[in-house]
Amino acid sequence: MKWNVREWLQRYGPAEILSVLATLGAAGVAYRLSGSYVSTALAGTWAGNVAYFGYILALDIWHTRRQLRAAGQLYTGRTLLRNLRALVVEFGLAEVFDSFLVRPALMYYLPRAVGSLAGGILLAKLLADVTFYVPAIISYELSKKRLRRFEK
Template structure:
């Protein structure tokens, strides 16, 4: 189990750190430009965090696939990119739909109000939403590894 936890931390931790920064920046920018736009700030924080998170993971997946294919003397093609994208959709699709369309924006809207702290509420919302996000995401990741992430075939 320790090995699995290390693997998940290697996969998700840096993406999560980037996502936290982007979530705070996205929501903070909206609040700076339009102070009473809590809903817009919640949506901006959600989507900024998603771009940072999934951009980093896709970049990591592409880099790993390129390295694997290069070692076999094969090129990285559009089909390879499609396979990387499909693997991300399988890994995150169900978790991400619920997370981005309902859970995370709702928490990013309400927790800053309830806590009385914009930054504290955003961080609390981010971490609370991550709990409901990672359980299905990790299960999907484990199920997709052999079929969609094996570029050795």
């Protein structure tokens, strides 16, 4: 597999920025409202996911529409399903493990361990991203030839 670090940064970088902001914002609000580390961990995890995957899906739709338009073809509901399938292949395994185990556990324990809500949430996010990106990038690279070609 070729190291496409620039491509990965362009694809994942803006999504990560949005995810960090959503994670910290939702975790802060959840903690202020509930005082519960469980609520804080879940709110931070899921808000970050919505921001991250919303951006990635919008980016994929935009690229696919542009690719199809250049070939004189339309973006259809079927094309959207192909975009979604490609995302499931890219992120599915990594996301299940990340969202239901690694990230919430780290976001629960690390703020207590470091003595700072924001610092612990940020550290948890960064550590969880390592276990997330290794399988996600491998899947992305493997899926590019089969699942990301949309013109006929």
